[in-house]
Amino acid sequence: MDYFFDESGNWQEPGRERRRLLIGGLLFGDPDLERSLGRELDIFMARENLEQLHATDLTPARRERCYRLVLEHLGEESRVLVRSWPPSILRSRSRSDADEVYLERAAALARVMLLGDPQARIYYDLKFYYAYPLNVVKQVGKLPWYLKRARDRFVVNPRELARERDRLLERLEREREKVGRGRPGLEEFVAGLVGGVEGDPLESGFDERVVELRRRIGERVADYYWSELWQQFRGQDRMRERFRERILSELARVRDRLGMEDEPPSLEIHFLGKQENRPGILAVDLICNLVYRLRETDAEALSPAERGILDRIELEEHDR
Numbered sequence: 001m002d003y004f005f006d007e008s009g010n011w012q013e014p015g016r017e018r019r020r021l022l023i024g025g026l027l028f029g030d031p032d033l034e035r036s037l038g039r040e041l042d043i044f045m046a047r048e049n050l051e052q053l054h055a056t057d058l059t060p061a062r063r064e065r066c067y068r069l070v071l072e073h074l075g076e077e078s079r080v081l082v083r084s085w086p087p088s089i090l091r092s093r094s095r096s097d098a099d100e101v102y103l104e105r106a107a108a109l110a111r112v113m114l115l116g117d118p119q120a121r122i123y124y125d126l127k128f129y130y131a132y133p134l135n136v137v138k139q140v141g142k143l144p145w146y147l148k149r150a151r152d153r154f155v156v157n158p159r160e161l162a163r164e165r166d167r168l169l170e171r172l173e174r175e176r177e178k179v180g181r182g183r184p185g186l187e188e189f190v191a192g193l194v195g196g197v198e199g200d201p202l203e204s205g206f207d208e209r210v211v212e213l214r215r216r217i218g219e220r221v222a223d224y225y226w227s228e229l230w231q232q233f234r235g236q237d238r239m240r241e242r243f244r245e246r247i248l249s250e251l252a253r254v255r256d257r258l259g260m261e262d263e264p265p266s267l268e269i270h271f272l273g274k275q276e277n278r279p280g281i282l283a284v285d286l287i288c289n290l291v292y293r294l295r296e297t298d299a300e301a302l303s304p305a306e307r308g309i310l311d312r313i314e315l316e317e318h319d320r
Helices: 031-048 060-072 095-114 133-138 145-152 158-179 186-194 208-258 279-296 304-312
Strands: 002-008 021-027 079-085 119-124 266-271 314-317
Touching (some): 021 279, 031 060, 060 279, 079 279, 133 158, 133 186, 145 208, 208 266
Parallel strands (some): 079 314
Antiparallel strands (some): 021 079
16 A cells, blocks of 8 residues: 655754654555546646645645645544654654654654554655754765766856745745744855846846856856755665565564564555655645644634545644
8 A cells, every 4th residue: 555654844953843753654545536536636736736735835825725625535544643742752862863763753753654564555754863954954065976077067047036036035034934034054055046136137138247147157056956956865764674574573572562474564665755745745745734734724714625634644743
């Protein structure tokens, strides 16, 4: 079976989250449900002229439409489990230590959902330290020589530069909202993408200074994506294997306690970002966002779709 995992809350910055930290898992049970949801979301995105879906970026009206679609595709065999913890579980920890807490909680939740499945496939959009935009910016200019040679020969297509720059600015703006403004390195990097002149240098003028600014912006966009690529190379495989080992360890512990003698499960783990628009990842992102917003949403103001989803999920509140 296919399982999808995502999170809400500021896991990135220990001590900055003030409400709750969440990790959620989703099992459709019937593959046709995910395929059908994918078709409906594709139609929705085309009508709304959206390249990707991220719950925190949607207007209330768009988010409500997505909630209705998700609710319509939760079948009798579907399961949604969301666990919530207080921010105190991350206080006084470094960001790398926070990854360990994150990994432990995610593996324990996965164990509950996977137990008894002999052939499980996990798809996750769980963000670990190496993938945070703030860390990617810090690593700009630190490529190994064999990647630096390729980077030096890489040029962003001028026709795509404005779109790529704006897309990157959106990602960095979300990061600034999470970790706070005024962060050394991050603010300077964002300023370099804007250009520091009146108007947008990617849209006006052809004088020598503006042309030079365009060149620098293009280099900055390329620097970010090559730095991100390097961070993914270094971190993703290592973290995927650690996640897999932790889940198998959790499952083995429970199997021993229950006296289960069948073969250990086959387990595949795949990282999928929301930009890849896998319906299961988009759905669990929307669900986690809904649960996270519960504490600021008046129960009387919940829509029928929101209430319907909340009635279908298992929500566990943990103190530690």
